[in-house]
Amino acid sequence: MRSLPFLLVTLVSGAVAGTILGIVNLGVVEPYIDKAIQLETQNEIRAGENVNTDEMAGYRIWQKSGEIVGGIVYGISLSSLFGIVFAYSRNSLPGNNVKVKAILLASIMCFVLFIVPSLKYPSNPPAVGDPDTIYYRQSLFVAFLVISGASALGVTALIKKINQTVSKKVAIACTIYGAIIIVSYLAMPSNPDKISISMNLVEAFRLVSAATIVMFWEILGATYGTLWNRFNRQNLKKVTAF
Amino acid sequence: MRMSYTRQLLIERPDIPRVAIGILVAIMLFGLFSVGFDQGQLFSLVEGKEAFDSNWLHEFVHDMRHAAGFPCH
Ligand SMILES: [Zn+2]
Numbered sequence: 001m002r003s004l005p006f007l008l009v010t011l012v013s014g015a016v017a018g019t020i021l022g023i024v025n026l027g028v029v030e031p032y033i034d035k036a037i038q039l040e041t042q043n044e045i046r047a048g049e050n051v052n053t054d055e056m057a058g059y060r061i062w063q064k065s066g067e068i069v070g071g072i073v074y075g076i077s078l079s080s081l082f083g084i085v086f087a088y089s090r091n092s093l094p095g096n097n098v099k100v101k102a103i104l105l106a107s108i109m110c111f112v113l114f115i116v117p118s119l120k121y122p123s124n125p126p127a128v129g130d131p132d133t134i135y136y137r138q139s140l141f142v143a144f145l146v147i148s149g150a151s152a153l154g155v156t157a158l159i160k161k162i163n164q165t166v167s168k169k170v171a172i173a174c175t176i177y178g179a180i181i182i183v184s185y186l187a188m189p190s191n192p193d194k195i196s197i198s199m200n201l202v203e204a205f206r207l208v209s210a211a212t213i214v215m216f217w218e219i220l221g222a223t224y225g226t227l228w229n230r231f232n233r234q235n236l237k238k239v240t241a242f
Numbered sequence: 243m244r245m246s247y248t249r250q251l252l253i254e255r256p257d258i259p260r261v262a263i264g265i266l267v268a269i270m271l272f273g274l275f276s277v278g279f280d281q282g283q284l285f286s287l288v289e290g291k292e293a294f295d296s297n298w299l300h301e302f303v304h305d306m307r308h309a310a311g312f313p314c315h
Pocket residue numbers: 126304308314315
């Protein structure tokens with residue numbers, strides 16, 4: 001595929017999946033965020049802090065209005081990464097159907113880049129994190145993300161070199177990747193922040209937000225595959241017309 | 243001659259121009275930083291130190307940041 005259709009397929013599918021993620025999150029994740037911020041504000045008032053509720057309300061409107069834009073930016077960033085990986089790997093992915101390949105790759109990337117990092121550092125609603133530890137927590141998160149992503153890339157490169165049946169290759173890849181993740185999981189320090197709000201709320205937030213991110217990846221894969229097919233066919237027609 | 247022919251078959255080369263890949267890398271880094279990590283750094287480039295207090299970009303993408311599992315407050 002040439003640059004322009006490739007970029008278009010990549011950016012459009014990210015924008016589509018990201019927009020849907022933003023809209024769905026406004027409906028299903030926002031109630032938990034609202035609840036958590038409410039609890040946080042109550043705690044601050046109880047602690048004797050001076051809380052400007054008008055200013056808070058203004059912030060909340062600004063924050064909610066960013067949900068869809070945030071979703072689009074998030075979607076386009078991840079679809080950019082997805083597009084690069086897909087460009088390099090689509091011939092090695094099993095099957096003949098591009099759409100199935102794209103959905104499979106999206107599922108793998110969701111697992112490696114979202115599910116695995118969340119097992120160690122799960123998402124938290126507002127009111128959990130301590131602002132003083134933000135850079136430390138970001139470093140831990142990025143480190144685990146990079147470990148997961150780099151080992152997935154590493155084992156993929158490794159099994160491409162060895163001569164084995166596909167099922168054995170997959171088994172070897174999963175074993176090595178699993179071992180690296182277990183060791184890193186045990187070796188890396190935990191999130192330093194104590195959870196002071198209801199654990200039920202935190203867990204419900206984690207479950208719902210994780211479900212919407214999984215949904216996002218699947219939509220991204222399906223949209224990408226569909227668009228890829230369409231644009232690639234147009235390319236082929238142009239070539240054969242010559 | 244024969245060597246290079248077999249090499250071409252074995253090494254999987256994307257038929258996508260490098261420029262496109264480069265553009266995507268840039269978009270990915272910039273986008274993920276904005277949504278997932280910025281604490282005022284991006285706006286401070288134009289707004290100066292004040293950006294770390296107002297933190298507009300952080301607040302704007304704030305809810306998505308929490309929902310996508312990035313560390314926040
Ligand atoms: Zn926050």
